[in-house]
Amino acid sequence: MWDAITGWGGWDEVGTGAAWAVTAGLVVAGLAGCVLPVLPGHVLILLAAAAHRLMLGSDSGVEWWTFAVLVALLTISQVFEIVSGAAGARWFGGTGWGSAGALVGGVAGLFFMPVGLFVGPLAGAILFELAFARKEMRPATVSGVGSAIGVVAGLVVKLVVGVAMSLWLLIDILWIG
DSSP states (O other): OOOTTTSOOOGGGOOHHHHHHHHHHHHHHHHHHTTSTTSOHHHHHHHHHHHHHHHHGGGGOOOHHHHHHHHHHHHHHHHHHHHHHHHHHHHTTOOHHHHHHHHHHHHHHGGGTTHHHHHHHHHHHHHHHHHTSOOOHHHHHHHHHHHHHHHHHHHHHHHHHHHHHHHHHHHIIIIIO
């Protein structure tokens, strides 16, 4: 219904083409955000599903369980991304202190994006290995490099999950819903 005051009739007036344009734009931005740390990739894909549902209503093909699946995938990916640096440090022979340093450095690195994404866990693991585990520079550095490799593995998983989320949404809209 057309509103005489605002001149806009609400979501009912949005056409299918506009809804698909918004959905596709958010999905593309979300996939870019899976590799560019300045964009919240998975959140944008989840917003694509919500926007599609809001704009087209029950005819959108997006069901409630799709949101549950997308939130579960988003959560798994975020947890993996947070712990990947610590796991990498541990995998490369670091101590628990190195893993803790990678976690602390990863959180601190969030404030210095995008460089901090890699430098934070690396520096944190090395510093904690040197200061608390009393390791020599070489094993501490190996632990730090392991944390950086773990971060890269986390980014790969993040991209794979982003693609899975996008495909899930597309399959739900086109074939299931």
